[in-house]
Amino acid sequence: MAIERTFSILKPDATRRNLTGAINAVFEKNGLSIVAQKRVQLTQAQAEGFYAVHKERSFFGELVSFMISGPVVLQVLQGENAMARNRELMGATDPKKADAGTIRAEFAESIEANSVHGSDSLENAKTEISYFFAETEIVA
Numbered sequence: 001m002a003i004e005r006t007f008s009i010l011k012p013d014a015t016r017r018n019l020t021g022a023i024n025a026v027f028e029k030n031g032l033s034i035v036a037q038k039r040v041q042l043t044q045a046q047a048e049g050f051y052a053v054h055k056e057r058s059f060f061g062e063l064v065s066f067m068i069s070g071p072v073v074l075q076v077l078q079g080e081n082a083m084a085r086n087r088e089l090m091g092a093t094d095p096k097k098a099d100a101g102t103i104r105a106e107f108a109e110s111i112e113a114n115s116v117h118g119s120d121s122l123e124n125a126k127t128e129i130s131y132f133f134a135e136t137e138i139v140a
């Protein structure tokens with residue numbers, strides 16, 4: 001299986017509840033290495049740009065407000081099949097529908113405050129990684 005990279009965000013509900021270590025432990029126990037990581041306060045423009053694909057959705061304004069409501073941790077995860085593996089570990093968007101044992105089932109507060117973001121295709125992973133990281137900041 002191919003070694004891939006995917007983009008991950010630990011969202012404001014996770015940083016607020018001091019869950020960054022607990023969530024990172026899930027990644028690391030499951031074969032995903034954190035090869036880049038930074039804690040930042042997103043600006044409104046950065047959050048709007050990142051979620052531009054959702055700009056016509058009813059929840060866009062609330063989503064952007066939530067994503068700038070506190071610090072986030074931006075990450076690049078690397079490992080075998082990293083994009084799909086991370087999506088499995090995250091679980092469904094709505095924690096009520098997420099499989100037991102997934103990050104969202106265990107940690108998320110709601111469909112919006114759902115603790116993590118993970119890229120949903122390799123193409124999007126590339127775009128999202130380069131939105132936030134220079135190649136020199138990724139150290140495998």
Ligand code: RTP
Binds near residue numbers: 054059116
């Ligand atoms: P993500 O992009 O954050 O990894 O999550 P996802 O693929 O599972 O979900 P997506 O459909 O891309 O939605 C992006 C984020 O928007 C918020 N959301 N709120 N209020 C709502 O109905 C609603 N639906 C989605 C969530 O924070 C979701 O992760």
Ligand code: MG
Binds near residue numbers: 120
């Ligand atoms: Mg998504």
